[in-house]
Amino acid sequence: MKKIKIIAGIAWAFICLILIIVLFPGLNSFSSSLAMLPFMKINPNYTGGEVAQSLVMDNCTIDIRRPVFDGLFGERQKGFVQIDWRGEIPAEIIDTIDFDFDNNKDFAISINSKSSETILLPFNNKIRDVGISTPTSYGWAVRVNLKK
Amino acid sequence: MDDTLSGTSLKKSFGKSLLYSLPMILITFMFISGGRPDFSNPSSALAMMITFILVNVLYFLMHYTGKTDKFRAILFIIFALSLSFTLISNMLEMRNSMSFSQADILECKIPFCHLVIPMMILPAAFTKSIIFPGSILGSFAGIASMVVLWLVATLVLGRGFCSWGCFYGGWDDGFSRIRKKPVIKKISDSWKWMPFAVLFMVALTSALSLGPTYCDWICPFKAVTEFEEVTSVASAAKAGVFISLFAGLVVILPFLTRKRTQCSFLCPLGAINTLSNKITPFTVKIDKANCSECFKCVAACPLFALTQEGIRNGKVSVFCSKCGKCIDACSRNAIHYGIKGVPAGTMKKFSRNLFLFISFLFMAVFSSGSIVNTFRGLLDLIF
Ligand code: SF4
Ligand code: SF4
Numbered sequence: 001m002k003k004i005k006i007i008a009g010i011a012w013a014f015i016c017l018i019l020i021i022v023l024f025p026g027l028n029s030f031s032s033s034l035a036m037l038p039f040m041k042i043n044p045n046y047t048g049g050e051v052a053q054s055l056v057m058d059n060c061t062i063d064i065r066r067p068v069f070d071g072l073f074g075e076r077q078k079g080f081v082q083i084d085w086r087g088e089i090p091a092e093i094i095d096t097i098d099f100d101f102d103n104n105k106d107f108a109i110s111i112n113s114k115s116s117e118t119i120l121l122p123f124n125n126k127i128r129d130v131g132i133s134t135p136t137s138y139g140w141a142v143r144v145n146l147k148k
Numbered sequence: 149m150d151d152t153l154s155g156t157s158l159k160k161s162f163g164k165s166l167l168y169s170l171p172m173i174l175i176t177f178m179f180i181s182g183g184r185p186d187f188s189n190p191s192s193a194l195a196m197m198i199t200f201i202l203v204n205v206l207y208f209l210m211h212y213t214g215k216t217d218k219f220r221a222i223l224f225i226i227f228a229l230s231l232s233f234t235l236i237s238n239m240l241e242m243r244n245s246m247s248f249s250q251a252d253i254l255e256c257k258i259p260f261c262h263l264v265i266p267m268m269i270l271p272a273a274f275t276k277s278i279i280f281p282g283s284i285l286g287s288f289a290g291i292a293s294m295v296v297l298w299l300v301a302t303l304v305l306g307r308g309f310c311s312w313g314c315f316y317g318g319w320d321d322g323f324s325r326i327r328k329k330p331v332i333k334k335i336s337d338s339w340k341w342m343p344f345a346v347l348f349m350v351a352l353t354s355a356l357s358l359g360p361t362y363c364d365w366i367c368p369f370k371a372v373t374e375f376e377e378v379t380s381v382a383s384a385a386k387a388g389v390f391i392s393l394f395a396g397l398v399v400i401l402p403f404l405t406r407k408r409t410q411c412s413f414l415c416p417l418g419a420i421n422t423l424s425n426k427i428t429p430f431t432v433k434i435d436k437a438n439c440s441e442c443f444k445c446v447a448a449c450p451l452f453a454l455t456q457e458g459i460r461n462g463k464v465s466v467f468c469s470k471c472g473k474c475i476d477a478c479s480r481n482a483i484h485y486g487i488k489g490v491p492a493g494t495m496k497k498f499s500r501n502l503f504l505f506i507s508f509l510f511m512a513v514f515s516s517g518s519i520v521n522t523f524r525g526l527l528d529l530i531f
Binding site for chain 2: 002005006007008009010012013014016017019020021023024027028030031032034035038039040041042043044045046047048070071072073082132134135136137138141143
C-alpha cells in the first residue's frame with residue numbers, strides 16, 4: 001500500500017510536470033477550446049444585449065438592442081434597453097425610439113454630444129430614466145432604464 | 149532514499165547547479181525570445197536579455213545555495229511591480245488615465261484578472277455567461293487564457309499559486325520583508341479563516357447582482373492597476389475603500405507584522421487556492437525525527453500555515469503556499485518540500501528539485517512578458 005501511494009504520488013507529480021511544460025505552448029488552443037463552452041460569453045448586462053434592429057440614417061446607424069432584464073434565475077423586474085449610434089455623431093442627437101417594435105414610440109431622446117446632456121421623454125410607464133449616456137469608440141451609447 | 153539525515157544540505161556544487169539549471173535556461177530562452185531573438189529593436193533585445201539572465205540566475209542560485217524563498221521572492225516581487233507597470237502604461241497609452249470609463253465597460257474592454265474567478269462561478273452555472281466586462285479571447289488579459297492559466301497552476305501548485313503565480317501577491321510579500329523583526333508579534337491566526345467568509349460573501353452578492361462585487365467594491369489592487377473613473381459619490385467611496393485596504397492590508401500591516409496580511413485575511417481566490425492544496429501532488433512535510441521543535445518555521449511563515457501544535461504532530465496546514473520560507477529557516481532540514489504519498493523525511497532533494505522546476509518555470513514564463521515590457525519601458529525612458 002505504501003509503495004502504491006509513493007508511485008501514485010510521483011506519477012501525479014510527473015503528470016503535473018508535463019501539464020506545465022505544455023501549458024504555455026498550448027495556451028492559445030486551450031483558451032480557444034475553453035471559449036467554445038456555452039458559458040463562455042459575456043453577460044448581456046455588460047454587452048447590452050443582442051442588436052434587435054438596425055436603422056440606417058444619413059450619417060449613422062442606430063442599433064436598438066433587445067431589452068435586458070436578465071437575472072440569476074430568470075427575468076428581473078428592472079432592466080434596460082441600450083441604443084447605439086454608430087458612425088458620424090451630430091452635435092445634437094434627437095430620436096424617437098420604439099424598442100419593443102409594437103409600432104408605438106416608447107420614448108424620445110435628445111443628446112448634446114458636446115456636453116453629454118441627455119434628456120429623455122418617456123411615452124409609456126415602462127420607461128424609468130437614463131442609466132448611461134456616453135461617447136464610445138464607435139459613436140454614442142445610451143442605456144434607458146426600464147421596468148416590466 | 150536520499151538525505152534522511154538531519155541538517156543535510158540542499159546546496160549543490162557550481163557544476164551540478166548549472167546542470168540542473170540547463171533545462172530552465174533552454175525553455176525560458178525559447179519563451180522569452182520566441183525561439184528567434186530579434187536584435188532589430190535594441191531596447192527590446194536588451195530587455196529580453198536582462199529578463200532571461202535574471203530568471204536563470206535566480207533559479208541557478210536556488211540550486212547553488214540550497215535556499216528557495218529569497219530568490220523566489222525577488223522574481224515574485226518584480227512580477228507584481230512589472231504587472232502594475234504594464235497595466236498602467238497600457239491604460240495611459242490607450243486612455244491617458246489610470247481609470248476606465250463607462251464606455252470601456254460598455255465595450256467590454258476591461259482587462260481580466262484571476263481574482264474575478266470566484267465571483268464568476270455561480271453566475272456561469274446559472275446564467276451560462278460571464279459577469280465581467282472583458283474580452284473572452286482578447287490578446288491582453290483575455291478571460292479564457294487567464295482562466296486556463298489559473299486552472300492549471302492551481303491544479304499543479306495548489307496554494308503554491310499564491311507564492312509562485314499570482315501577480316498581486318508580490319506586493320504584500322515585498323512589504324512584509326522590509327523590517328527584519330516584526331513590530332506586532334501577536335495576531336490571532338483565526339483571522340486566516342476570513343478569506344472564506346469573504347469568498348462566501350462575494351460569491352453570493354456577485355451572483356445576486358450579476359456583477360463582480362469584489363472588483364467593484366473591495367479589491368485593494370485597484371490602487372495599483374486600474375479603477376473606475378471618480379464621477380459620483382459611489383465611485384469616490386469605492387476609490388476610498390481600494391486605497392485604504394491597499395494601505396492597510398498590503399503596506400502597513402505586512403510592514404509591521406512581517407506577514408502577508410492581504411493574502412491571509414482578505415483574498416477570496418486565496419481561499420479557493422487553499423482548498424486546491426488538497427489536489428496538488430506537492431506539499432511541505434515535517435520530518436519529525438529531525439525536528440528539534442525550535443518553532444523558527446512557525447515564526448517565519450507569512451501565511452499562518454504553521455502552528456506549534458501542528459509541528460508537534462508533523463502537520464502543515466492547507467494554508468501553505470509552498471513559498472519555502474520555513475524551509476530556509478530550518479537549520480536541520482526537518483521541514484522540506486515533499487510529494488504526497490512519499491513519507492516525510494525521504495526523497496527531500498528529488499521532491500525539491502521537481503517542485504522548484506515546475507513552480508519556477510510557471511512563474512518565469514508567466515511573468516516574463518510583463519517583466520520584458522517593464523525593462524523595455526524603463527530603457528526607453530532612460531535612453
Ligand atoms: S491570496 Fe490572493 S492576492 Fe494573495 S497571492 Fe493568493 S490569489 Fe494572489
Ligand atoms: S508553511 Fe512554509 S512554505 Fe508554507 S506558506 Fe508557510 S513558510 Fe511558506
